Amino acid sequence: MRNQFFSKGKKFSVGDPMTDALWDSFLPQNFQTLSPFQWTPISVIERTWNFLSHDGVTSLVDLGSGVGKFCIYLSLLSHHSIDILGLEDREELVNVSESLKEHWEVTKVQFRKVNFLNQFPKGHSHYYCFNPLYETMKGSHSIDSNKIKSASQFLKDLQILKQNLLLMKPKSKLITFHGFGGNFLPGFRIILKEEISGGEYLIWERE
Template sequence: MFWTPVEVAQRAVQLMECSEGQRVLDVGSGCGKFCTVGALSSDAEFFGIEQRPDLVEVARAIAREHKLSQTQYSVGDMSDLDWSEFDRIYLYNPFHEQTSGPWVQIDDTISYSRDTQSTYVQSVVEKLNSLAAGTRVATYFGFGGTFPTGYTKLAYEHFEQGPLEVWRKS
């Protein structure tokens, strides 16, 4: 439940039209499942930012083992990253664990609060506002907020587990 299902990742990459030369950011990349599937299904470059260092270690180990030169990962807070160098953004409801109780919390290495969730969602909205025209953004189960003015929804598909949406900045 914490990582994007393979078929959803493949479809998100297809709907975002990820192609050679493009840079795709997975916001909260976990163990790298979205980036790994993306790299195996397209020629784009995949970059994951993840707050949990142990998950980044797993993602890097997978990339090494499978010689995936198209994937790169950093440990950090997505709020501190400059998103403007990316052509495509992917979010699988990264802050849900801040609000919904222990059954959706990955582990006990971070603290959880509604205030943190609000701060992160606000940060995402600010970053979405600053992205270049033509940038595509895919969400699986949303990101906890509303897309700002200037975004058009290109696609909505419902998978067994939940909704995938793709938006474009005009």
């Protein structure tokens, strides 16, 4: 895929300081302005790798991967040691993710244009999500206006997501930032709870 976004010649090596501002500088302008609300902060990704590096991770899925920031930077931090899959149902965001993937030269990240509510990926050791149902809520800072926004749609999607998460294998982990859409998750126990970058960060274990 021909890279259509990057002409600045910037490169990053693990060990160099990474900031959200630096990462965002590689995004199209309209996605840069959404960064504080939609894309996972660098500090949260670094905290996640600190946990995963001691938790026997073999594969991870980002449910609603957006512009691919979480997946790509996590792969860089892990020295490309784990398989990472990003699921996103907006084609434009998948295209941006693929361009970022090419730029950062990550080899063990895949992006798929998939609605994870309809096609839930089973069998992975870890899952991540950053308030994945936000786009069905009547809030500000939405990515676009393509999705139905209503309380009934949100509750319907939340029920589907909870049922899907029960497909996770026992002892697998779900990592959430700003929640998954609810406060109680049947079939899971909380093993870590923190406040990071102004949001609630939780790690759940499938019972």
